[in-house]
Amino acid sequence: MPSSSSPSHSRLRLFRLPSILLLTLSIYLTTSWTIPTTLALDPSSPPPSPEHNEKAHLLRNFFGGRGKNDDAHGHGSGSGQGDGKVTSTHTNNWAVLVCSSRYWFNYRHMANALGMYRTVKRLGIPDSNIILMLADDAACNTRNKYPGTVYAEPNQHLDLYGENIEVDYRGYEVTVENFIRVLTGRMEESVPRSKRLLSDERSNIFVYMTGHGGNEFLKFQDNEEISAHDIADAFEQMHQKKRYNEIFFMIDTCQANTMYTKFYSPNVLATGSSVLGESSYSHEHDDDIGVAVIDAYTHFVLQFMEGINKTSHTTMQDLFQSYDPVAIKSHPGVRNDLFKRPLDQVRITDFFGGVSQAEVLLDQDGVVIRDAQNLEDVDEESDLGLNDQDEKITNSSSPKSSEEVVEEDSKSSIRRTRRMDEGKQQVGQAEKQGRMRSWSAIGVLVALGWFVHAKQKSSSSSLASRSGGGGKGQKRL
Numbered sequence: 001m002p003s004s005s006s007p008s009h010s011r012l013r014l015f016r017l018p019s020i021l022l023l024t025l026s027i028y029l030t031t032s033w034t035i036p037t038t039l040a041l042d043p044s045s046p047p048p049s050p051e052h053n054e055k056a057h058l059l060r061n062f063f064g065g066r067g068k069n070d071d072a073h074g075h076g077s078g079s080g081q082g083d084g085k086v087t088s089t090h091t092n093n094w095a096v097l098v099c100s101s102r103y104w105f106n107y108r109h110m111a112n113a114l115g116m117y118r119t120v121k122r123l124g125i126p127d128s129n130i131i132l133m134l135a136d137d138a139a140c141n142t143r144n145k146y147p148g149t150v151y152a153e154p155n156q157h158l159d160l161y162g163e164n165i166e167v168d169y170r171g172y173e174v175t176v177e178n179f180i181r182v183l184t185g186r187m188e189e190s191v192p193r194s195k196r197l198l199s200d201e202r203s204n205i206f207v208y209m210t211g212h213g214g215n216e217f218l219k220f221q222d223n224e225e226i227s228a229h230d231i232a233d234a235f236e237q238m239h240q241k242k243r244y245n246e247i248f249f250m251i252d253t254c255q256a257n258t259m260y261t262k263f264y265s266p267n268v269l270a271t272g273s274s275v276l277g278e279s280s281y282s283h284e285h286d287d288d289i290g291v292a293v294i295d296a297y298t299h300f301v302l303q304f305m306e307g308i309n310k311t312s313h314t315t316m317q318d319l320f321q322s323y324d325p326v327a328i329k330s331h332p333g334v335r336n337d338l339f340k341r342p343l344d345q346v347r348i349t350d351f352f353g354g355v356s357q358a359e360v361l362l363d364q365d366g367v368v369i370r371d372a373q374n375l376e377d378v379d380e381e382s383d384l385g386l387n388d389q390d391e392k393i394t395n396s397s398s399p400k401s402s403e404e405v406v407e408e409d410s411k412s413s414i415r416r417t418r419r420m421d422e423g424k425q426q427v428g429q430a431e432k433q434g435r436m437r438s439w440s441a442i443g444v445l446v447a448l449g450w451f452v453h454a455k456q457k458s459s460s461s462s463l464a465s466r467s468g469g470g471g472k473g474q475k476r477l
Contacts, residue, residue, distance in 0.1 A: 090204040094130070101219070104291065107291045108295055114150055115294065123353040149161050202245050204350055206351040246341075251271075253273065257275050267338065273332055274333075283296040315343060317346075
């Protein structure tokens with residue numbers, strides 16, 4: 001019995017060993033011959049960095065899941081200090097501009113708010129991202145010698161009201177309740193989108209307020225007051241609900257600096273026109289209009305802002321250092337203990353300007369599904385320009401018209417789309433070749449396996465016949 005079973009076990013061992021080796025070799029060749037492909041949006045671009053390859057690997061392995069450095073919302077958790085400088089990670093800008101005073105003799109407060117409105121529009125924030133609240137309409141007041149206009153200087157050179165103004169809250173709509181609702185997003189369903197602050201955790205928000213105030217309060221229409229605690233709690237609600245990335249709060253009123261003493265939420269930068277016990281004064285009086293047309297603090301801030309364009313590198317520190325208590329007739333203040341970034345690295349356009357961002361979205365196979373650009377509209381009167389995160393355009397001696405810029409943008413978009421299509425075709429061809437090579441390898445290995453199996457079977461049959469022949473001969477003997 002033992003002698004008759006040993007050839008069978010030998011044949012099984014002979015068959016199992018090559019099969020295991022062939023299976024292992026097949027798996028190895030199949031995985032190693034599958035070509036990893038990367039979509040090249042620009043064929044002339046340099047090879048991807050190791051960090052890019054790691055992210056692509058994570059995308060392919062986890063089918064579009066979050067990367068190891070991403071938070072719950074898919075945003076990177078980096079500090080933004082790649083080159084030693086702390087840069088903002090915001091993707092959109094908003095402005096909330098409030099004139100809380102009514103009556104004709106408060107003409108200057110309306111001019112203050114409209115001056116800020118003109119500035120943020122000129123620097124790229126569209127009307128869709130501006131909430132303008134005017135407690136009175138001096139432009140349509142019967143005592144206005146220049147109906148339908150608001151001027152901030154005696155010579156009436158620049159009409160701040162104009163034809164393109166969009167007032168979101170007017171007259172009796174400007175209340176403490178509505179202001180708090182705008183900030184916190186606690187709006188009724190009937191409120192249109194144009195009256196909502198549709199910000200998110202990547203929004204930088206500029207909040208400007210002007211009117212009559214005192215120690216830790218600001219009056220609304222001489223009827224009610226908002227306190228420093230109210231604004232501080234509203235900002236905290238915004239923080240808890242992830243409605244902002246950073247806030248820049250500016251207020252022009254008497255004892256303005258007391259309005260930000262109660263803030264306790266992170267990433268809030270604040271400035272005001274006057275200290276405790278100090279008044280905020282008007283700047284110029286227009287004899288034709290009959291009232292003061294602008295406050296001193298806002299006048300000098302707007303004067304400084306006239307030298308800023310959308311590509312300017314001027315910082316908040318530059319703005320604060322430009323404060324002149326003698327010219328302003330009060331002592332402006334700044335609070336930055338809640339703000340993480342150094343003021344000399346915070347650009348003014350981080351709050352006053354528009355933002356231009358581009359994100360490439362990948363599907364589970366790492367293929368681009370769409371090129372999403374968050375390009376904010378620009379005002380017709382503003383200078384056409386691009387943020388530093390977009391393509392850098394060198395200044396030429398002859399500025400380009402808006403039609404030429406639009407045409408160039410269209411051509412660039414067509415070229416990018418063409419390169420994306422070419423990249424997709426290259427990816428498809430590479431993947432097809434990889435699959436063909438894999439199946440070819442499997443076919444060769446299967447044929448080789450059958451050949452080895454047949455060879456083993458033939459050898460076993462020969463061995464058995466020889467053993468059987470010898471036994472018969474012995475029996476006959």
